Amino acid sequence: MSSRDRILARVRAAVDGAPAAPAPTRSYLNSHTPGDPAAVLDLLHHNLADYRARVHRTAAACLAPLVAQLLAARNARSVLVPAGLPDTWLADTHRVRVVEDTEGATAAQLDAVDSVITGCALAIAETGTIVLDAGTAQGRRRITLVPDHHICVVRVPDQVVASVPQAMGRLDPGRPLTWISGPSATSDIELDRVEGVHGPRTLDVVLLSP
Amino acid sequence: MSGTFIGMPAFPRAARAAVHDATLRGNLRHATHTIRGKRAQAVAELADWQQLRDAGKQIKDHTLRHLDRYLEQLERSVTAAGGTVHWAADAEEANRIVAGLVKATGESEVVKVKSMATQETGLNEALAAEGIHAYETDLAELIVQLGDDRPSHILVPAIHRNRAEIRDIFRERMGRWGRAAPQDLTDEPADLAEAARLHLREKFLRAKVGISGANFMVAETGTLVVFESEGNGRMCLTLPETLISVVGIEKTIPTWRDLEVFLQTLPRSSTAERMNPYTSTWTGTTDGDGPRSFHLVLLDNGRTDALADDVGRQALRCIRCSACLNVCPVYERAGGHAYGSVYPGPIGAILTPQLRGTTSEIDASLPYASSLCGACYEVCPVAIDIPEVLVHLREKVASQGGHLWEKAAMKAAALAMDHPAAMAAGERIASRTRALHPKRPPGAGAWTDSRDLPDLPAEPFRDWWKKNRT
Numbered sequence: 001m002s003s004r005d006r007i008l009a010r011v012r013a014a015v016d017g018a019p020a021a022p023a024p025t026r027s028y029l030n031s032h033t034p035g036d037p038a039a040v041l042d043l044l045h046h047n048l049a050d051y052r053a054r055v056h057r058t059a060a061a062c063l064a065p066l067v068a069q070l071l072a073a074r075n076a077r078s079v080l081v082p083a084g085l086p087d088t089w090l091a092d093t094h095r096v097r098v099v100e101d102t103e104g105a106t107a108a109q110l111d112a113v114d115s116v117i118t119g120c121a122l123a124i125a126e127t128g129t130i131v132l133d134a135g136t137a138q139g140r141r142r143i144t145l146v147p148d149h150h151i152c153v154v155r156v157p158d159q160v161v162a163s164v165p166q167a168m169g170r171l172d173p174g175r176p177l178t179w180i181s182g183p184s185a186t187s188d189i190e191l192d193r194v195e196g197v198h199g200p201r202t203l204d205v206v207l208l209s210p
Numbered sequence: 211m212s213g214t215f216i217g218m219p220a221f222p223r224a225a226r227a228a229v230h231d232a233t234l235r236g237n238l239r240h241a242t243h244t245i246r247g248k249r250a251q252a253v254a255e256l257a258d259w260q261q262l263r264d265a266g267k268q269i270k271d272h273t274l275r276h277l278d279r280y281l282e283q284l285e286r287s288v289t290a291a292g293g294t295v296h297w298a299a300d301a302e303e304a305n306r307i308v309a310g311l312v313k314a315t316g317e318s319e320v321v322k323v324k325s326m327a328t329q330e331t332g333l334n335e336a337l338a339a340e341g342i343h344a345y346e347t348d349l350a351e352l353i354v355q356l357g358d359d360r361p362s363h364i365l366v367p368a369i370h371r372n373r374a375e376i377r378d379i380f381r382e383r384m385g386r387w388g389r390a391a392p393q394d395l396t397d398e399p400a401d402l403a404e405a406a407r408l409h410l411r412e413k414f415l416r417a418k419v420g421i422s423g424a425n426f427m428v429a430e431t432g433t434l435v436v437f438e439s440e441g442n443g444r445m446c447l448t449l450p451e452t453l454i455s456v457v458g459i460e461k462t463i464p465t466w467r468d469l470e471v472f473l474q475t476l477p478r479s480s481t482a483e484r485m486n487p488y489t490s491t492w493t494g495t496t497d498g499d500g501p502r503s504f505h506l507v508l509l510d511n512g513r514t515d516a517l518a519d520d521v522g523r524q525a526l527r528c529i530r531c532s533a534c535l536n537v538c539p540v541y542e543r544a545g546g547h548a549y550g551s552v553y554p555g556p557i558g559a560i561l562t563p564q565l566r567g568t569t570s571e572i573d574a575s576l577p578y579a580s581s582l583c584g585a586c587y588e589v590c591p592v593a594i595d596i597p598e599v600l601v602h603l604r605e606k607v608a609s610q611g612g613h614l615w616e617k618a619a620m621k622a623a624a625l626a627m628d629h630p631a632a633m634a635a636g637e638r639i640a641s642r643t644r645a646l647h648p649k650r651p652p653g654a655g656a657w658t659d660s661r662d663l664p665d666l667p668a669e670p671f672r673d674w675w676k677k678n679r680t
Contacts, residue, residue, distance in 0.1 A: 002297070108415050140498065173491065186439055198414070
């Protein structure tokens, strides 16, 4: 008998005669936040900042100068961009080498890049979370992990949801997802929170209005 | 479980040694009190906490009741998404499968994201025996591994170490495993984290094989989920060419939507955050992104024994948040090592004796490692009635002839209480022979070694009552 068959037989024997366990009742809330888009955006801003992401709000016309400024503030000499990133986002960025991510790029090459800029799939206000699904303008999971600085642009209002349950319905579990709430952090030493152990130490989130 | 714990003294003896360690007690007290206060705040933010807790309990109970069906569905989904599923009846088989998979890649090094399941199976030691070096990459696990130590907490395995101890471990040991720590390393947490970052980055960038556990597996879609904070998980899950995940069969949930419950309850219960910094989900393999081959090892290792126990099976609902450890007065003083298993605290006291059975001295002592105060049940996000299972397991231990002296004493007490004259006589004799009584209950064994007898009063209560109240 294979281990597969043995384990399944043991499971069946173990629950044989156990009372039925009905499907779950979902009496929990779909959202904890009023439906007002401005309030949801404020909450997102607050919760992102609470977990030490640096939050910026801007309109489409001012995005390029803001991105240039964020890169300059880090003295970034190179910035990694995934396929599908709008050219206009980097229109004001000069003297910074733009590195396009390719499948052949090694982890060591990514490690040599100063910053990365991506879009996202959506952002969740109640938890201060951005979700990447490796779609357009987001690239492979590793590009937002290895460089030390990540700029993430969230389109407001269409990429903002209030709650986790609202996010689930919009995400495709077939894609690899990365949920990011603030920069990399650890509390393993006397529960003192330290940012940046392995992932980017700095996370700039740009809330981009039309 | 891991051979590391063979020869471990029973809980009372181990705990007695631990409570005399003032540094350990101080570290534990600071940590558990800090985190329990923060957790209460994080939970209070959600008005529907009780409903989320109910839903989590129901999802897990439903899955466990139909686990055969969901495991088969999970296998189909993972396979359809490009993964390979392996079944391991026990720790030894799981380790053999993993070692075989690593050898097939030709590699002799693997990076690991913290995994309770592989700690349970003693995978690192098993791989070492095959000439494969497994590097733990979670900061706390690194501290434990470098220090030749054992984890003492589910969430923060190095909770028993303070910053000065960690600095010493890094300075002395890091160089033996790779990039050395700077000799002027301070004990500032930020500096210690930086030393770990540099040390581990070397390993991440060259790793060809990653090993993980998972917090959840979604049967419907074949999706695995890892919750973490540091990014070491993301490194292990996405940089290597081969990913091997070893996961207990009880981590299955039916649907993608079910995750919305645990995404809300797990972070708030464990790290007291609205959300942990990083959560990764993967479904099989993705072309051009992440590992090219993915293996899932489904682990039984005693879980079906727990499942067969009508009362005890609720322990399999556990989502390993560790909230019960942080509120437990016994854990707070004894620390995690005293439990002699990778699962310490209240959940360990009920899970370990079910996974391993109660034949060894340490496992038979675990159901008694509790004051039954019930705080663990209050905070459990999937409403495991830990006190109920503890009492149930005590009955089991007692029925196998566990604590003979305790049973004899209870029988004698029942007899005396049924016969008031005998009781009164006994009390008077006891008072008059005070000086002759030992300070500890006589008899061998863990129970009596750690308990003092209360002082006997100079006169029995009945005599005092007659004199003063009648």
